[in-house]
Amino acid sequence: MSGPLRLVVMGVSGCGKSHIGARLAERLDAVFLDGDDYHPAENVAKMAAGRPLDDADRGPWLDRLARELASRGRVVLACSALKRRYRDVLRSAEGTRFVFLDGGAELIRSRVETRTGHFMPSGLLRSQFDTLERPGDDEPDVLRVAIDTAPERVVEQALCALGVSC
Numbered sequence: 399m400s401g402p403l404r405l406v407v408m409g410v411s412g413c414g415k416s417h418i419g420a421r422l423a424e425r426l427d428a429v430f431l432d433g434d435d436y437h438p439a440e441n442v443a444k445m446a447a448g449r450p451l452d453d454a455d456r457g458p459w460l461d462r463l464a465r466e467l468a469s470r471g472r473v474v475l476a477c478s479a480l481k482r483r484y485r486d487v488l489r490s491a492e493g494t495r496f497v498f499l500d501g502g503a504e505l506i507r508s509r510v511e512t513r514t515g516h517f518m519p520s521g522l523l524r525s526q527f528d529t530l531e532r533p534g535d536d537e538p539d540v541l542r543v544a545i546d547t548a549p550e551r552v553v554e555q556a557l558c559a560l561g562v563s564c
Contacts, residue, residue: 408479409499410526415476423474433477450525467491501545
C-alpha cells in the first residue's frame with residue numbers, strides 16, 4: 399500500500415489498540431502514534447484517580463490528534479474514538495479510516511486486569527462501554543475486526559479488511 403494513509407485503531411481501553419496499531423504500522427510502513435501519549439497530564443491524573451474523562455476533557459486532545467493525523471502522510475494512530483463525534487473530529491484529517499477492535503466486556507476486562515504499567519484502572523472499563531457508540535452502517539470508513547483471537551490473526555484480519563492482503 400503506497401501513498402497517504404491515515405488509520406485510527408479504535409475501541410475501548412484494553413482491546414489492544416496500541417499492540418495491534420503498532421503491528422499494523424510496521425506492516426504498512428507507517429508511523430505509529432499512541433493517542434495515550436498525547437493526553438495532557440490533567441487527563442492522565444483524572445483517569446489514574448478512577449474518574450472517567452468527559453467531552454470537555456477529550457475535546458482538546460482529539461483536536462491535537464486530528465492535527466497529528468493531518469500532518470503525516472502514513473500514520474497509524476491508537477485512539478479510543480468511542481463516540482461518533484470523536485471520530486468526526488479525527489475525520490477532519492482527509493482520508494482517515496478506522497479499524498474498530500471489537501470485543502466483549504468479559505474478554506476485555508480479563509485483559510485490563512492482567513496488564514501492568516497503564517494509568518487507566520479496570521474500574522473505568524464500564525464507563526468506556528457506556529460511552530461507546532458502536533459504529534454503524536452509516537460509517538463506511540470504519541472496519542470492524544473481532545479481537546477474540548490471537549493478535550497476529552487480528553492484524554491479518556485488519557489488513558484484509560483494508561484490502562492490503564488476505
